Amino acid sequence: MLDELFMNRRADFPAKPTELRVQRNTTRNAALISGNLVSNAKAVASGVSARVYDRGVYGFASGADMSDESVKKILAAAADNAVFLGSRAGNSVGDLPPLAPGNEKTAKIDTDVPQKLLLDFAKELDEYIAGKYKNLSGRSVAVNCLDMEKLFMSNDAGGPVRMSHSLVPRAIIGVNLTVNDADGAPVSLGMPYGGYGFFTDLFRQPSQLYKDIDDQFEKLMQKAEGVYPEAGYKKVILGPDMAGILAHEAIGHTVEADLVLGGSVARNYMNKPIASELVTLVDFAHTALGGPVPVPVVVDDEGIEAKDAVIIENGILRSYMHNRFSAKKMGYEPTGNARAFQFSDEPLIRMRNTAVLPGKSKLADLIASVDDGYYLVRTGNGQADTTSEFMFSVTFGYEIKNGKLGRAIKDTTISGVAFDMLKTVDMVSDDMVWSGSGMCGKKQPIPTGMGGPAIKCMINIGGR
Amino acid sequence: MNRREAAEYTLKALKKAGAQTASCRVTDGYTEELNSEAGEFSLYRTLFDSSLSMYAVKDGKKGTANLNSLEKKDIDEAAAGCVAAAEAAEPDDANDTAELIENKRFTDGVLEADKNALFDGVKGYMAELKDKYPKINLEQFIAKYKKSDTVFLNSKGVDFEWARGNYNYNSMFSGHDGDKSTSFNGYSADFTDPRQNFMDIGNNRMVIEDTLKQFDPQPIDGKFVGPVILSPECAEELLFYALMIFAGEANLINGTSIWKDKLNTVTSHSSLNIASNPRDSRIVCGERITGDGFEAKDTDIIKDGVLKSFILSLYGSKKTGNPRSANQSFNLIAAPGNKSLSEIIAGVDRGLLINRFSGGVPSANGDFSGVAKNSFAIKGGKMAGPINETMISGNLEKLLQSVVAISKETAANGSCVLPWLALDGVTISGK
Numbered sequence: 001m002l003d004e005l006f007m008n009r010r011a012d013f014p015a016k017p018t019e020l021r022v023q024r025n026t027t028r029n030a031a032l033i034s035g036n037l038v039s040n041a042k043a044v045a046s047g048v049s050a051r052v053y054d055r056g057v058y059g060f061a062s063g064a065d066m067s068d069e070s071v072k073k074i075l076a077a078a079a080d081n082a083v084f085l086g087s088r089a090g091n092s093v094g095d096l097p098p099l100a101p102g103n104e105k106t107a108k109i110d111t112d113v114p115q116k117l118l119l120d121f122a123k124e125l126d127e128y129i130a131g132k133y134k135n136l137s138g139r140s141v142a143v144n145c146l147d148m149e150k151l152f153m154s155n156d157a158g159g160p161v162r163m164s165h166s167l168v169p170r171a172i173i174g175v176n177l178t179v180n181d182a183d184g185a186p187v188s189l190g191m192p193y194g195g196y197g198f199f200t201d202l203f204r205q206p207s208q209l210y211k212d213i214d215d216q217f218e219k220l221m222q223k224a225e226g227v228y229p230e231a232g233y234k235k236v237i238l239g240p241d242m243a244g245i246l247a248h249e250a251i252g253h254t255v256e257a258d259l260v261l262g263g264s265v266a267r268n269y270m271n272k273p274i275a276s277e278l279v280t281l282v283d284f285a286h287t288a289l290g291g292p293v294p295v296p297v298v299v300d301d302e303g304i305e306a307k308d309a310v311i312i313e314n315g316i317l318r319s320y321m322h323n324r325f326s327a328k329k330m331g332y333e334p335t336g337n338a339r340a341f342q343f344s345d346e347p348l349i350r351m352r353n354t355a356v357l358p359g360k361s362k363l364a365d366l367i368a369s370v371d372d373g374y375y376l377v378r379t380g381n382g383q384a385d386t387t388s389e390f391m392f393s394v395t396f397g398y399e400i401k402n403g404k405l406g407r408a409i410k411d412t413t414i415s416g417v418a419f420d421m422l423k424t425v426d427m428v429s430d431d432m433v434w435s436g437s438g439m440c441g442k443k444q445p446i447p448t449g450m451g452g453p454a455i456k457c458m459i460n461i462g463g464r
Numbered sequence: 465m466n467r468r469e470a471a472e473y474t475l476k477a478l479k480k481a482g483a484q485t486a487s488c489r490v491t492d493g494y495t496e497e498l499n500s501e502a503g504e505f506s507l508y509r510t511l512f513d514s515s516l517s518m519y520a521v522k523d524g525k526k527g528t529a530n531l532n533s534l535e536k537k538d539i540d541e542a543a544a545g546c547v548a549a550a551e552a553a554e555p556d557d558a559n560d561t562a563e564l565i566e567n568k569r570f571t572d573g574v575l576e577a578d579k580n581a582l583f584d585g586v587k588g589y590m591a592e593l594k595d596k597y598p599k600i601n602l603e604q605f606i607a608k609y610k611k612s613d614t615v616f617l618n619s620k621g622v623d624f625e626w627a628r629g630n631y632n633y634n635s636m637f638s639g640h641d642g643d644k645s646t647s648f649n650g651y652s653a654d655f656t657d658p659r660q661n662f663m664d665i666g667n668n669r670m671v672i673e674d675t676l677k678q679f680d681p682q683p684i685d686g687k688f689v690g691p692v693i694l695s696p697e698c699a700e701e702l703l704f705y706a707l708m709i710f711a712g713e714a715n716l717i718n719g720t721s722i723w724k725d726k727l728n729t730v731t732s733h734s735s736l737n738i739a740s741n742p743r744d745s746r747i748v749c750g751e752r753i754t755g756d757g758f759e760a761k762d763t764d765i766i767k768d769g770v771l772k773s774f775i776l777s778l779y780g781s782k783k784t785g786n787p788r789s790a791n792q793s794f795n796l797i798a799a800p801g802n803k804s805l806s807e808i809i810a811g812v813d814r815g816l817l818i819n820r821f822s823g824g825v826p827s828a829n830g831d832f833s834g835v836a837k838n839s840f841a842i843k844g845g846k847m848a849g850p851i852n853e854t855m856i857s858g859n860l861e862k863l864l865q866s867v868v869a870i871s872k873e874t875a876a877n878g879s880c881v882l883p884w885l886a887l888d889g890v891t892i893s894g895k
Contacts, residue, residue, distance in 0.1 A: 262603030393824020
């Protein structure tokens with residue numbers, strides 16, 4: 001049906017490079033706080049958007065109504081907006097890199113999950129936690145599912161037609177546990193489970209998570225008895241979760257080409273060393289190292305076939321992430337990084353699956369090589385600057401004393417300047433873990449994947 | 465269907481599906497948005513959308529559904545799904561919607577977009593930056609006009625209509641001088657007059673001029689515990705965290721809030737007065753209808769250091785046994801103090817002026833740590849240069865008890881009105 005909608009509208013496309021996208025985001029959630037159902041909802045946001053390129057700028061329009069008449073109006077409004085802006089403030093960037101003809105299709109799958117299934121799953125998990133761990137002072141279980149389905153068509157200014165259909169599902173269960181420490185102060189530890197896939201494929205029965213939750217509880221108890229790290233510049237091992245957010249926040253954002261054009265520090269370092277030779281960092285499109293990634297992108301939301309962007313190769317900055325406009329403006333090939341979150345959002349340059357590649361050392365050897373430092377395991381969030389100065393929260397980690405793991409640490413934050421810090425990396429472990437629960441914020445939210453091995457480096461840690 | 469028809473139809477559909485208590489909110493939205501990237505215009509957008517949110521309680525069990533179609537068949541499907549979701553839930557006496565008090569029609573802001581004025585405002589902003597502040601690189605500027613028309617109805621006879629429209633911009637920039645650059649900085653504001661100079665809204669010009677003083681930053685030497693002065697923008701973020709963690713619904717229901725038994729007791733320094741006032745004249749198009757269907761009204765949250773209100777919905781109120789808050793807007797307004805910012809700085813022997821906090825979400829006990837961004841050292845009562853790679857950590861509850869001074873000056877950005885806050889007891893550590 002959507003194919004027909006597109007083909008019927010082709011005649012209404014203006015004689016300028018034009019994109020039409022139909023999108024439907026379906027979210028479902030069920031959340032229990034200490035057994036109380038605080039959220040029990042399904043949301044559907046669907047609609048159509050058009051974007052027209054003219055004189056170096058874009059006009060865009062969107063609406064929820066997908067009738068023929070509405071789509072015609074949206075195409076016309078996008079063209080009018082391009083004229084409005086192009087006539088007042090056009091530029092000389094010129095024609096965009098061409099699109100290859102094609103029509104990729106993802107198999108259409110019925111994504112609807114009965115709300116009861118989610119509720120029963122969350123409730124059973126909650127009952128397991130409440131029944132087994134009596135000393136918790138608080139707990140929450142939140143199921144969140146997001147299925148993004150997109151149908152895209154571009155006329156590429158009257159040239160070949162590029163079409164594509166994609167469906168990217170994600171299902172995550174967040175479990176947060178709280179106990180009071182010896183002083184009566186609440187100490188929490190949250191963990192996300194799941195990632196790419198439909199809920200019913202990822203979560204067959206609550207008991208499959210019991211072992212993970214037992215482990216989470218054990219870590220929480222270690223944390224409740226833990227210590228504040230000593231603030232200062234320290235030798236640390238960043239676990240895969242931390243290395244992943246480092247790849248995303250501290251490096252990834254600085255090499256998004258729109259931020260490079262805006263003045264990011266990375267603009268001065270193309271083909272120059274910015275990291276230890278042990279560091280290779282890639283933004284993967286749809287597969288990595290022979291396996292799946294958390295957020296596969298085959299064709300991006302501008303119709304570009306997505307390819308891997310090798311950002312850092314053995315310590316040397318080799319590539320930025322591009323959309324069609326930045327590629328043309330800066331003289332590179334587009335990398336397929338343009339992605340939009342809602343039907344009403346324009347595609348922005350976004351990361352897909354950003355990871356530090358594994359090295360050759362064993363994690364045990366990394367730990368054994370640290371006399372006085374920290375092993376930082378879990379992160380909650382992170383932020384970075386266009387100077388590459390970053391901050392990540394640390395929600396779980398350990399002291400390392402004389403090459404051995406010591407006491408757990410309480411919540412803290414680490415920071416550094418990535419282009420300096422990466423030069424201090426002197427060991428990289430040979431394993432690799434993906435995280436598929438990330439949601440990146442940059443005008444719009446967007447699901448992202450991130451991953452990595454464990455890396456040893458020097459970093460500034462907050463504490464007391 | 466138009467939005468009123470859709471709202472009325474939704475209530476009927478929910479009742480038909482078996483709901484005994486129901487509410488719905490239908491909003492038609494319209495946005496005109498102008499974007500620039502790297503100092504050049506890049507995109508003009510026009511967005512039309514409708515949203516319909518429905519809530520149903522059946523036998524004490526609740527369900528929610530959201531969609532952006534006002535078609536009968538879609539509403540029927542969503543209403544059936546909403547009630548089916550409720551049927552699958554557990555009963556809870558706290559599930560409810562607002563009682564009828566007084567039905568009203570509200571109109572706020574400007575209801576027509578002036579896209580030429582919006583364009584001229586952005587163009588003027590960019591031109592002034594190039595002319596007066598050539599070392600400022602405008603990384604991104606997004607200016608928009610946003611209008612929405614809302615109908616709220618519930619099964620207890622509550623009937624609100626609310627039309628509102630206002631402008632907003634979000635500016636992100638950094639300083640560049642040869643190979644030197646500063647951290648990015650930014651400013652956002654809500655306003656109703658697109659013909660005013662965008663640069664002079666709220667604190668924007670000061671934030672830009674501060675950015676030009678942030679070249680060649682240095683980490684703080686060593687580690688010490690001392691006072692920090694939070695800019696209004698930084699204070700907004702940390703106050704938001706503190707109120708969410710200590711007075712917010714999730715932690716109160718969970719029983720993990722350390723203020724859960726402290727309503728009407730002293731939680732903060734006696735000089736601290738924080739209100740959530742969506743109806744204040746300096747707030748642009750502040751909340752009129754709460755999520756559960758009450759008319760939003762102003763409220764004190766902390767008065768002379770005493771906690772006067774939690775931030776609770778009707779559900780949260782019933783679950784915790786505490787009063788429902790008069791609004792859930794976070795339009796925070798803090799009373800000004802009696803010292804100027806320069807007098808406050810002169811009183812700090814060794815500390816920081818923090819303009820932006822980049823940190824993790826604080827712990828349930830209020831512990832926080834993060835990086836002081838776009839910030840300055842203070843030594844001997846004088847500004848002592850920009851800093852980088854400097855971390856701050858402490859405890860939000862203790863911080864609110866350790867107010868050293870509050871500035872006479874306040875900054876209004878359309879959503880909050882806050883002064884500079886000087887607070888003691890922060891661990892400050894350099895590289």
